[in-house]
Amino acid sequence: xxxxxxxxxxxxxxxxxxxxxxxxxxxxxxxxxxxxxxxxxxxxxxxxxxxxxxxxxxxxxxxxxxxxxxxxxxxxxxxxxxxxxxxxxxxxxxxxxxxxxxxxxxxxxxxxxxxxxxxxxxxxxxxxxxxxxxxxxxxxxxxxxxxxxxxxxxxxxxxxxxxxxxxxxxxxxxxxxxxxxxxxxxxxxxxxxxxxxxxxxxxxxxxxxxxxxxxxxxxxxxxxxxxxxxxxxxxxxxxxxxxxxxxxxxxxxxxxxxxxxxxxxxxxxxxxxxxxxxxxxxxxxxxxxxxxxxxxxxxxxxxxxxxxxxxxxxxxxxxxxxxx
Numbered sequence: 001x002x003x004x005x006x007x008x009x010x011x012x013x014x015x016x017x018x019x020x021x022x023x024x025x026x027x028x029x030x031x032x033x034x035x036x037x038x039x040x041x042x043x044x045x046x047x048x049x050x051x052x053x054x055x056x057x058x059x060x061x062x063x064x065x066x067x068x069x070x071x072x073x074x075x076x077x078x079x080x081x082x083x084x085x086x087x088x089x090x091x092x093x094x095x096x097x098x099x100x101x102x103x104x105x106x107x108x109x110x111x112x113x114x115x116x117x118x119x120x121x122x123x124x125x126x127x128x129x130x131x132x133x134x135x136x137x138x139x140x141x142x143x144x145x146x147x148x149x150x151x152x153x154x155x156x157x158x159x160x161x162x163x164x165x166x167x168x169x170x171x172x173x174x175x176x177x178x179x180x181x182x183x184x185x186x187x188x189x190x191x192x193x194x195x196x197x198x199x200x201x202x203x204x205x206x207x208x209x210x211x212x213x214x215x216x217x218x219x220x221x222x223x224x225x226x227x228x229x230x231x232x233x234x235x236x237x238x239x240x241x242x243x244x245x246x247x248x249x250x251x252x253x254x255x256x257x258x259x260x261x262x263x264x265x266x267x268x269x270x271x272x273x274x275x276x277x278x279x280x281x282x283x284x285x286x287x288x289x290x291x292x293x294x295x296x297x298x299x300x301x302x303x304x305x306x307x308x309x310x311x312x313x314x315x316x317x318x319x320x321x322x323x324x
Contacts, residue, residue, distance in 0.1 A: 036124030036195065037252050040116075042203035052215045054111060055197045059219075062104035062188055069096035086172050094179040101187040108196040116200050123195040124257035131258040135182075138250055138262020139269065141296060142243070146270035149288040150279030159280035173272075181268025182261065189216075190260040193244065194251050205304050209248035209297070217241025232283040239286040239293075243267055246297035253300045 043051060069075065075096070080089035109120050116122070153159040166173055193216050198208040220240040227233040247260035271281065279285075 035121045035126060035255075036199055036257065037205075037208075037255065038122050038199055039204060040118070040122070040199050040202035042207060043201050048201055048211060051115070051197060051200045052211075054115075055192050055215070056219055058104060058107045058111065058196075059189060059192045061107060062100050062192075065099045065103055066096040066184075069099065081168070086169055090172055090175060094176055097179055097184040100184050101191060104188045104191050108191060111196060111200070118199070122199045123191070124199075124251065124255075125191055125195050126257075128256075130254070130256045134254055134256035134258035135262040135265070137254065138247070138259040138264070139266035140262075141246065141250065142263050142266030143270045143273070145289055145292045145296070146267060146285070147274045147277065147279065149292075150271070150274035150281070150285050151277050153282075153284050153288070154274075154278050154280040158284040159282035161278060161280035162275060164275050177269060177272050178265070182265030185268065186261045186265030190247060190251075190257060190264055194248050194260045195257050198248060198251075205249075205252045206301060209245055209252070209301065212248055213241045213245040216244040227283065235283045235286045235290070239289050242290040242293035242297070246293040246300075249297040249300035249304075252304055 075092050077089040077092040080086075080092065105125060108123055108125065112118055112120050112123060150159065154161045168176075193212050198212050201208060201211050203211075217237045217240040220237050221233070227236055243263060247263040250259040250263060251257050253259075274280075
């Protein structure tokens with residue numbers, strides 16, 4: 001800059017270095033990509049295939065230690081349940097499941113470091129002051145989508161109503177539903193699919209949401225929910241993809257991956273609550289869920305501000321978060 005008190009030619013001012021444009025060759029990767037969600041350079045077709053297959057492998061491998069623990073001597077919860085030792089039975093049954101998201105997070109850290117060569121924070125896996133509100137928001141979305149439709153369709157006979165006849169205490173059922181729906185499935189699968197895979201595939205929000213939702217739905221062919229026909233199973237697969245799309249949209253809109261976890265876990269919780277209110281399950285309910293989840297996801301995506309590749313969304317209070 002020019003010194004106003006001197007008639008000499010401009011003199012460089014070295015007191016305030018220019019850091020507006022970081023040099024990728026010399027900058028810390030954490031300075032180039034902030035906490036997820038982020039836009040990253042889009043992967044090519046081959047990269048999309050490899051990363052998607054890797055997401056499936058990571059999701060399955062995360063269950064390994066849990067299966068080993070559950071198979072250890074003395075881990076059978078049935079004798080304790082028959083004896084009424086519900087706390088011990090719950091610990092034996094649900095305890096191993098708590099390892100699943102931890103193993104998934106470790107595998108994701110390896111993929112982020114060695115495949116993406118980015119800091120772990122880009123996955124959005126972190127605890128901050130917004131994680132509880134985000135989970136509640138996502139849960140509320142699934143409750144609104146599932147419970148009224150399930151109860152209404154059950155009353156008009158369009159879905160199969162299965163009365164709840166559990167002999168376990170209510171608190172055991174609630175805790176196990178939370179562990180199964182939120183911890184084992186919700187956290188693990190959203191960490192992998194929306195947290196890691198979305199930024200690894202890269203590109204804009206719509207690309208990330210669609211490219212993670214489609215294969216996420218397709219892998220549910222492996223667990224088609226016991227549907228009696230091909231078409232009913234296809235609806236189930238589409239329903240999984242639809243709520244994956246809505247989960248991605250809420251993640252991008254809120255800046256918190258926990259909103260996606262809430263949508264996922266909330267779906268399991270909503271199904272349980274709906275059955276207690278006279279609701280049911282079946283392809284008709286899943287069709288309604290497809291429509292509502294897609295509409296919600298699309299409405300949220302339309303309101304997202306456009307950002308170019310490599311730019312980071314405004315995530316407030318990001319410096320107060322702790323990576324896990």
